[in-house]
Amino acid sequence: QVHLQESGPGLVKPSETLSLTCPVSGGSISSYYWSWIRQPPGKGLEWIGYMFHTGGTNYNPSLKSRVTISVDTSKNHFSLKLASVTAADTAVYYCARIPVGLIGMVDSWGQGILVTVSS
C-alpha cells in the first residue's frame, strides 16, 4: 500500500516561493504519474499539474508561469515549487498518484498540508 506525505513550511511570505516535497513509501515512483492538487480553505479542488517519472510535465495554464514539478527517482520523491505566491495561493496542498492506465484519475492521496501565505 503506497503512502504519500506532504512536507514543507506551513507559512510562506508573499512574493516568495512555496516548496513542498512528497516522499513515496510502500511503492516505487516508477510507472506512475505524480500530481499536485490544492484546495483553498472552504473551497473546491484545483489541479496544479502532473508529471511522469521520466520527466514529462503538464501544468494548469492558470499557474503555468509559476509552477515547477519535479521527480527524484533516486530519493523516491517528487516536489512542487510555486513562485511569487500571494494570499490567493493559501490552500491545503495534496500530493497524489495517478495510474498510467487511467491518467487523470487519482488512486492515492497524501493527507494534505495547509500552506498559508502571509507576512
Added chain:
Amino acid sequence: EIVLTQSPATLSLSPGKRATLSCRASQSVSNYLAWYQQKAGQAPRLLIYDASNRATGIPARFSGGGSGTDFTLTISSLEPEDIAVYYCQQRSIWPWTFGQGSKVEIK
C-alpha cells in the same frame, strides 16, 4: 476548460434513504468522469472512475452512471458514515477539473 456543475449543493436525508447526486459538464467528457468522497479534515477518496466503475474497496451501495455531459452518483441506502462532500472530476481534457461539490447530510 471544462466546467462541471454539481447539484444539489446540499442534500439532507434520513439513514436508509436513496441519495442521488448530479454532475453536468459544459461539454462532452465521454465517460471520463470520476467521483470522490471527502470527509471533514481528510483527503478525498476515489469512489467511482470512468463514470460507473467502483474503485477498490468501495461498498456496493455506491454506483455511478451517465455519459457525455450528464452523470449521477447514487448511494442506494444512506449510512451515517456517508456524511461528506462529494466531488465529480473529468479527465477528458487538460486541465482536468472538479465540480464545486455536493454536501450530503444526515437528517
